[in-house]
Amino acid sequence: MSNVLYEVKGNVGILTISREKALNALNSEVLDDLNAALDAVDLEEIRCLILTGAGQKSFVAGADIGEMSTLTKAEGEAFGKKGNDLFRRIETFPIPVIAAVNGFALGGGCEIAMSCDIRICSDNAVFGQPEVGLGITPGFGGTQRLARLVSPGMAKQLIYTARNIKADEAYRIGLVNAVYNTEELMPAAEKMAAGIAKNAPIAVRHCKKAINDGLQVGMDEAIVIEEKLFGDCFETHDQVEGMSAFLEKRKEKNFINK
Ligand code: DAK
Numbered sequence: 001m002s003n004v005l006y007e008v009k010g011n012v013g014i015l016t017i018s019r020e021k022a023l024n025a026l027n028s029e030v031l032d033d034l035n036a037a038l039d040a041v042d043l044e045e046i047r048c049l050i051l052t053g054a055g056q057k058s059f060v061a062g063a064d065i066g067e068m069s070t071l072t073k074a075e076g077e078a079f080g081k082k083g084n085d086l087f088r089r090i091e092t093f094p095i096p097v098i099a100a101v102n103g104f105a106l107g108g109g110c111e112i113a114m115s116c117d118i119r120i121c122s123d124n125a126v127f128g129q130p131e132v133g134l135g136i137t138p139g140f141g142g143t144q145r146l147a148r149l150v151s152p153g154m155a156k157q158l159i160y161t162a163r164n165i166k167a168d169e170a171y172r173i174g175l176v177n178a179v180y181n182t183e184e185l186m187p188a189a190e191k192m193a194a195g196i197a198k199n200a201p202i203a204v205r206h207c208k209k210a211i212n213d214g215l216q217v218g219m220d221e222a223i224v225i226e227e228k229l230f231g232d233c234f235e236t237h238d239q240v241e242g243m244s245a246f247l248e249k250r251k252e253k254n255f256i257n258k
Contacts, residue, residue: 004033005054006040011047011197012190018054023061026108030064031082035089043094044257047197047204050189051090051116052100053109056182059101059125060109063140076139083108083140087115092212094205096196100189101125101176106164111138114145117208119176120192121167122185127175128164148215150174200238201257206230 005016015037017024024030041049053059063083071079090097090112099105099113101121110127113119121127129142137143138159147155150173158165167179180188196204206229214222233239237258245253 002033002036003030004037006037008046009190010194011045012050012193013041013046013048014050014052014190016052016054017060020055020058022064023058023104024053024055024109025061025064026083026112027064027067028079028082031086035086038089038093041095046095047201047257048095048193049093049097050100050186050193051097051112052186052189053102056102056122056124058103058109059099059105059121060112061104062107062109062130065134068136080139083111087112087140091115094208095201096193096204096208098189098193100185101127102182102185106130107138107142108140111140111142111145114149114175115141118192120178120180120185120189121170121176122182123167123179124182125167125170125176125179126164127167127170128162129159130162130164132160133162146175198253198255200233200236200242200253200255202236202238203233203242206232 003017003019005018007014007016015034017030017034019025019030068076068079096118097116099116099119101113101119103122103124103126105113105125105127107130110129129138129146131138131142143159146158154173167176170176171179178188210226210229213225217225238255241254
């Protein structure tokens with residue numbers, strides 16, 4: 001049985017990591033199931049994804065410590081690559097991915113949340129990179145993404161001390177965009193996703209690509225990336241539709257993802 005549930009609501013897909021007995025910890029099977037779930041996303045229809053964890057206690061409590069405990073060097077590298085490939089796939093997935101963090105987001109859990117475009121969380125969420133306390137480094141991109149998302153100094157403090165932080169501190173340092181009561185988290189995620197899904201899909205995808213790719217290079221090169229993607233929009237139906245709606249003072253827009 002799959003450890004990942006996939007539900008579609010309108011143009012929004014909801015991926016739920018469902019391994020509640022281990023607080024949704026990521027073992028190889030969960031990583032495979034997440035990959036398979038992403039394969040199943042119909043990019044013609046789905047315009048935004050939400051990633052969350054089953055239950056009200058944990059988003060993802062990390063990579064599976066039981067599975068990792070007996071790995072050889074070669075197996076450790078292979079496990080790291082499997083996770084990194086998946087997380088990079090989420091990060092570069094053509095449509096936005098919102099992490100709805102509903103509890104523990106530790107180690108690999110914090111790392112998978114950071115590979116998403118946007119993070120929001122419940123007020124019982126706990127974030128941290130506890131790896132050095134286990135004798136390892138973060139292995140699914142934590143050293144890189146945390147330093148880019150918050151600040152190098154704050155990332156170093158959190159990673160070196162292995163200290164967990166609560167939702168309010170995660171909000172204060174900019175790791176999450178907003179904090180909600182547990183019962184308000186998914187409605188808020190769905191509302192945000194629907195707000196994204198109603199916009200011109202190709203334009204939204206191009207924005208994701210422009211931001212992601214632009215952050216990898218200097219400003220002169222970054223601005224050229226933006227120019228090209230901006231230009232591409234003028235070959236789309238949805239650019240004509242969006243601008244016509246404005247000029248005709250029409251509220252309803254018929255974006256067709258073309
Ligand atoms: N792995 C496996 N099982 C886990 C788990 C995890 N990360 N976290 C929780 N569980 C399991 C527990 O073992 C327990 O199972 P049973 O004993 O019932 O069979 C069940 O979930 C419930 O957990 P607790 O009984 O511990 O629940 P509590 O409420 O008391 O505590 C907790 C919740 C989240 C504070 C605690 O479970 C905890 O500290 N969990 C571990 C958190 C953690 O350290 N996570 C980071 C893992 S390290 C790499 C690739 C990846 C990584 C590194 C390198 N390369 C290959 C280079 C990533 C590393 C990590 O993510």
